[in-house]
Amino acid sequence: MDAALTAFLTQRPTPEIAAALLGKQLQLTTATGQLTAWITETEAYLGAQDAGAHAFKNHQTTRNSALWQPAGTIYIYQMRTQFLLNIVTQAAGVPECVLIRGIEPDRGLAQMQQNRSVPLQNLTTGPGKLMQALGLDKTLNNTPLTVATLNLALTPVRQPRHIVAGPRVGILNKGDWTTVPLRYYVAGNPFVSQSKKRDQDQQNHGWQPSTISGGNDNL
DNA sequence: AGGGTGATGTCCT
């Protein structure tokens, strides 16, 4: 694992990591070229103490064993018919992670639309949708980033103008953990799940304009 | 708003 990436994913609490991931880039190498996308929405899951997390009470199973691996390990699990992408944070043995819930396509948009044939505004606005667009299943589960065809790049980066924190999606009847604001998204970005059109910034997608320069030949 | 999908884990018989 790349030293800078390990530092990024271990040297502060997981909620801060989840917020800092907004504007970082996912990069997937495929047979037909590279797919890249900016992270727009995340959720933090805080391990054994977190009633909303798979690692609650430190219960390790076949499905969630990746959570106990070192920072930067990919954790992918299946929910109904969908696959969901998480990145493990903190030292090995600490089962915390960040769920990737939204991405803004950058390079390889045509390939993503071929993988998932829906209008652009519905392409990557949710954790299952973005995995369809990337063409990923559970194959990369329990694999380290950078070793896998999927990588997390710390540069280039886009800077959110404003980050919104709120309750996580789909966490019900979990006491205080139901409402704790561990979901983060780029305010005004159209590639955020459940975002309303009137709240979207169609000009800059919620990014600092000075950080948008070049690179994006699709949107 | 509501139902179908259908992998995986947990709690029960």
Place this chain on the structure above:
DNA sequence: GGACATCACCCTT
């Protein structure tokens, strides 16, 4: 071995 819940999405009303 079965009933039930789950970090979604799609389609129909």
